Amino acid sequence: MKLLVTGGAGFIGSAVVRLAVAQGHAVVNLDALTYAACLENVADAAQHPDYVFEQADIRDRAALDRIFATHKPDAVMHLAAESHVDRSIDGPGDFIETNITGTYQMLEAARSYWMAQGKPDEFRFHHISTDEVFGSLGETGQFTETTPYDPRSPYSASKAASDHLVRAWAETYG
Numbered sequence: 709m710k711l712l713v714t715g716g717a718g719f720i721g722s723a724v725v726r727l728a729v730a731q732g733h734a735v736v737n738l739d740a741l742t743y744a745a746c747l748e749n750v751a752d753a754a755q756h757p758d759y760v761f762e763q764a765d766i767r768d769r770a771a772l773d774r775i776f777a778t779h780k781p782d783a784v785m786h787l788a789a790e791s792h793v794d795r796s797i798d799g800p801g802d803f804i805e806t807n808i809t810g811t812y813q814m815l816e817a818a819r820s821y822w823m824a825q826g827k828p829d830e831f832r833f834h835h836i837s838t839d840e841v842f843g844s845l846g847e848t849g850q851f852t853e854t855t856p857y858d859p860r861s862p863y864s865a866s867k868a869a870s871d872h873l874v875r876a877w878a879e880t881y882g
């Protein structure tokens with residue numbers, strides 16, 4: 709399977725890329741290389757012939773269209789995000805732009821590509837959320853997928869918004 713992984717130079721994304729390559733998947737790693745990126749974390753995977761790196765911003769629709777058309781992925785794993793809560797309190801703008809607008813651009817680029825491919829049933833858009841959309845736990849308790857949304861920071865609000873966009877695109881466009 710060919711995976712388009714966004715944010716594949718990040719903390720979790722780089723582990724996803726390493727695992728996917730080790731399991732025999734072809735990987736296109738799409739990352740803007742912000743302060744949070746570390747390409748060293750995928751240095752071993754980068755030696756693999758089925759690994760490609762694309763430096764691009766998920767807000768850049770033209771770049772996304774080019775990358776989908778060039779690499780023709782079977783599935784997307786969307787991890788690229790502004791992810792640090794403290795930074796979201798100091799400056800929420802980048803979180804709105806990347807996490808909400810960027811996810812919207814990813815959804816539209818994926819939808820356009822999926823339609824051009826004849827709407828294959830097996831295509832998947834896998835969006836990575838965070839437990840923070842459910843708010844804060846006390847000493848005890850747990851979140852489940854049915855816990856009501858209750859974001860408490862600009863970061864978690866932007867992630868919640870992106871979750872709702874992804875759910876809406878799945879319901880609306882299949």
Ligand SMILES: NC(=O)c1ccc[n+]([C@@H]2O[C@H](COP(=O)([O-])OP(=O)(O)OC[C@H]3O[C@@H](n4cnc5c(N)ncnc54)[C@H](O)[C@@H]3O)[C@@H](O)[C@H]2O)c1
Pocket residue numbers: 714715716717718719720721722738739740741742743744745746764765766767786787788789790791792806810836837838839867
């Ligand atoms: N780290 C955690 O504890 C945690 C917990 C739950 C969920 N998550 C979610 O998992 C995902 C990955 O988290 P992480 O900790 O690896 O994040 P990270 O901050 O380490 O990495 C994010 C990656 O996204 C890239 N990126 C940022 N903005 C971009 C843009 N506009 N276009 C393209 N690439 C961009 C960065 O360059 C970086 O490589 C995020 O969606 C995050 O919300 C993280």
